[in-house]
Amino acid sequence: MTGLYLINPVPDSQAYFGADSFPGGAWGGVQIVADLALPTLAAMVPPDLPVRLCDEQITPVDLDAPEPVIGLTGKTPQVGRMLELAAAFRQRGKVVVIGGPYASLAPEDVRPHCDVLVRGEVEEIAERLFADLRDGTWQAEYIGTRADLAASPLPRWDLYPNHRALMGTVQTSRGCPFPCEFCDVPTYVGRKQRHKDPPQVLRELDALYAHGYRSVFIADDNFSATRARARALLEALIDWNHSRPDGPVSFTTQMSIDVARDADMLRLSARAGIQAVFVGLETPSADSLRETGKRQNLQADPMEMVGRFLDHHIMVISGLIVGFDADGPDIFDRQRAFTRHAPIPVFTLGALAAPSGSPLHKRMVESGRLLPDQPYGTGQPWSTNIIPAQMTTEALLEGVTALARDLYHPDAFADRVLALVNRLGPYQGPPPAASPAPLPPLWQPLQDEVTQVVRGVVTLGPAEKAMVSRLGRHVLTHRPDALPLLRNCLRFYAQIRHVYAKNGFLTSF
Ligand code: SF4
Incomplete structure (x- = not known):
């Protein structure tokens, strides 16, 4: 075998912590919290086995991927898409491996949809799993143990599109x-x-x-x-x-x-x-x-x-x-x-x-x-x-x-x-740097998109416009140090309203 394509599918429907409200929509190339599963798994792949990552929230899945083995992970909200991708890749003759939380908790739902089912935590079985995949001697099922976290490797963030995620993950x-x-x-x-x-x-x-x-x-x-x-x-x-x-x-x-x-x-x-x-x-x-x-x-x-x-x-x-x-x-x-x-x-x-x-x-x-x-x-x-x-x-x-x-x-x-x-007390964390390095150019577009999302709240209607004006006036007058927090709250608001509207029960006031 010559390579591994690891995919984190988009959720079947997005909710509070999604990125639907960003300019590109649900699949608009933005992840709020960088997916930790893919870079962690990639770090366990032996060096002689090429590995490629796809966080579908950021990049579309390459259905014509040349790699012979496709790895899929996912939680409950991703099950529909995870199984859909599994079917698409099996039709193309790929070996499909499914692991992660849902596969571990509901193996009977997943087993018919994959060639290799990985249950439980992968750290302590990774060596055998990847060796078997490389040699074409894979089993239908691998069962991981509760791993000693000291065995969890440094995630391969070098393979992940970091400039499109708002938060890193540890x-x-x-x-x-x-x-x-x-x-x-x-x-x-x-x-x-x-x-x-x-x-x-x-x-x-x-x-x-x-x-x-x-x-x-x-x-x-x-x-x-x-x-x-x-x-x-x-x-x-x-x-x-x-x-x-x-x-x-x-x-x-x-x-x-x-x-x-x-x-x-x-x-x-x-x-x-x-x-x-x-x-x-x-x-x-x-x-x-x-x-x-x-x-x-x-x-x-x-x-x-x-x-x-x-x-x-x-x-x-x-x-x-x-x-x-x-x-x-x-x-x-x-x-x-x-x-x-x-x-x-x-x-x-x-x-x-x-x-x-x-x-x-x-x-x-x-x-x-x-x-x-x-x-x-x-x-x-x-x-x-x-x-x-x-x-x-x-x-x-x-x-x-x-x-x-x-x-x-x-x-x-x-x-x-x-x-x-x-009610917010004074900030007690580390002070800002005296002269922080400017944001790398690659990272700037995402910050601009956040601004666009936040500004978009006023376009939802007159009540929302009045809300933003009321909040802006109050914070600027009384707590200018809370402006980043206000921006964050409005970003959440934009996302929640967007998702609620999409599901048809909260469109306007
Ligand atoms: S069991 Fe633990 S992780 Fe789950 S909801 Fe309760 S406190 Fe949170």
Whole structure:
């Protein structure tokens, strides 16, 4: 065999963190968060085997690829496209290998569509897998183990179109000890968290920095789950980020809300340059949180905890879910009240869904409440694959789309942005470089496209124009240091409105 073509397919429908709103549309050559799977896998391919990467979000798939072996990866929202590409390449006589989260969690769905199925983590089986592919002696199935992350190689970012991604990606841990019923993470990567040590993480960050990234997503499922290691890593990140020659990196990651009770963790996070965190608040209903096993959210008032992040200049993005068994028809109004004045502009609202491999999926199958063959993506308000306990599926989807419409009314969004800006404490991260190197010319077009997306919000209608003017005036007058944050919020707003409009339930106000 003479080569390997590795593909990360586009999602079947984009949602909150997609790039549909960019000038080129859904396949417009932009990735919000650089895909880590492809460069990591490429780094495990032996040097005598040529490898080519395709992040379909950035570059179209080359269906006439000369490589004899095609590798496909993907999560639940990419399944449709992943299987479509598998069929297209098999028709062309290629050997199709499928791995990644969905293949690991639902192997029976994937097996008929590929020649080689790779389940689980690949680090410790990579040598045999690639040797077999090279020699043409491949097996139908390979099963990976939970890898020692020290064995995870430095990703081959040199093969990736970095200038078309807004954020670089580093993963410092795998696994989450929490038992949230709707989540497939513990099934896929385990409840015992495994870690890279700080020097390994810093080597990866050095590479991202050298490639030009100044914004990095720490793609841990729960960065703060093992507090002592998180503290040690943050100390290392502080030293690293304060000594960047061309200015610091801004980090975003995912944490659970309980970390807000640990003032020291927040202080270290802020000093390291963490400026945004995704926190799954999910619901104001204590019964629903208990039902789903999210007990860490029950320990304190959630909005007070959010305020503690903001005090440290760390913006919170949050998930909201409707449709738990404990949710009656009043849940929509309860969510409205919960979010109305929250200092959280961006909520990823969705109907409860059961991904393959999650405990909820098992329970829904056992109780006959799984809607089979029902396509759904994660973090989308307009789809689910379960029958709710206290309402029909139709009532759930109607209620959640009406809630989405209220959540992203320009007045409601502006109120939340202002609540955030007014509460935001002073920036505590590394200072900007005295004379940062100019942006490489290759990177400039993407920055211009972000500006275009943000400016496009005023063209949505008079209410949106008034919203932007209200926000701009307030921030310029009272918190000019929050202008980059406002720009970021408006970029999210443009994307969410675009996706909602495309799905036909939020076109204008
Ligand atoms: S939702 Fe978050 S906290 Fe809960 S199990 Fe999944 S990764 Fe862990």
